[in-house]
Amino acid sequence: MIHSNVRHLIEPEDFTKEEILNLVELGEKMYNNPQAYSDVCNGKILASLFYEPSTRTKFSFDSAMLRLGGNIIGFADANTSSAKKGESIADTIRVMGYYADILVMRHPKEGAPKLASMYSEVPVINAGDGGHQHPTQTLTDLLTIQVYKGQLENHTIAFCGDLKYGRTVHSLIRTMARFNAKKFILVSPEELKLPSSLKRQIQDQYDIEIQEVRYLEEVVDQIDILYMTRIQKERFFNEEDYLKLRDSYILTNDKLENAKEDMIIMHPLPRVNEIAYEVDDNKRAVYFEQSKLGVYVRMALITKLLEVGPYARG
Amino acid sequence: MLEVKGIENGVVLDHIKAGKGLEVFHMLKLNKVDTSVVLVMNVSSKDMGKKDIIKIENKVDFDFNILSLIDTNITVNIIKDDKRIEKFKVQVPAEIVGQIQCKNPRCITNFDDYVRPTFHKYAENEKVLEYVCSFCEEITKFEK
């Protein structure tokens, strides 16, 4: 195992609150004036190691690195990589450190990026590991909240849809708890409730009210931030259950009738049909802007871990 | 009653809940030990009604605390030259490295041969012990 001072981002808890705030602020600056940062990663190489495909996340990282003036290498499919030959992640990672200055890893197995970070001499960013963590999605969500709500603290946040397997939800709940959320409202079918272990962790550590309801209409007037998620077909044993549940969790303008004027609607994308297209024109919808902001917060993260530009030492 | 003679040197694991002896046997990998090992099941006991006992000859270097995942009441007796020189109850370990598997089927520790599964104690009450995996953070429960 390698013990060095290299920083990684495996889970949001790897950064202090101050560091997260700092990143979000820098992300906002980069968003407003990207030209000022267009060469801070000159000569640096980012390797993206995608052991399962995720076009959107990969492009977001690639775009971030290119906008910083850096270069990218990598693979987007484990079938073409050494993973297929049964090589340990530890071996792959030790070698990758010679080729690149920073690694971005997406892996279907939970804990894989953590294992990678234990053997890496260069920073590792977790770009999603199974149903576990997806910290850069969380940073994206935070920047979106910062930009559209003006601050991260003291919001009533509702999570709607698949709260059982949705890793973006788990990461965001844990992080917003650190930022003194006022209240969490959990809207999901019985089958897709937030895991009780996570709920207990939050309740043990923080003094935040958690309300669980079946339908959004019951609580929509209280919400500052509505976070929608996709209900995935793979999670169900039979098609009938899936279709029934999926359709009862579709967001339409009707359901938003009593919502606050300044409520925002977020979604990690891609959506299937959980948000009706008519909602796209609702002034509360910010999910496309959210994707755009994801590039800027990843730019901020890359400069932090590489210690370049605004984070250059000395 | 079935008589099993005492051992001159080694370990006697006593007060194992009846029926759990075989689990203890496997947890300590006693099938790999090359000295004499005796597992006695359903022995009459004043306090417990019935209990299991394991005797291991000429070998004492085991990590006994891991046995608390099976039964926290197990007593370890270290025997030297026919005398008991040490007696203690197994202690619930704060950290477990490499001895158990993560129960999360999606955990990297179940796929990558290089990694040693690592757990930290998360919670304990009269009925269960909970350990959290350092890699996937899933909680694995052990009934006491």
Ligand SMILES: [Zn+2]
């Ligand atoms: Zn695990």
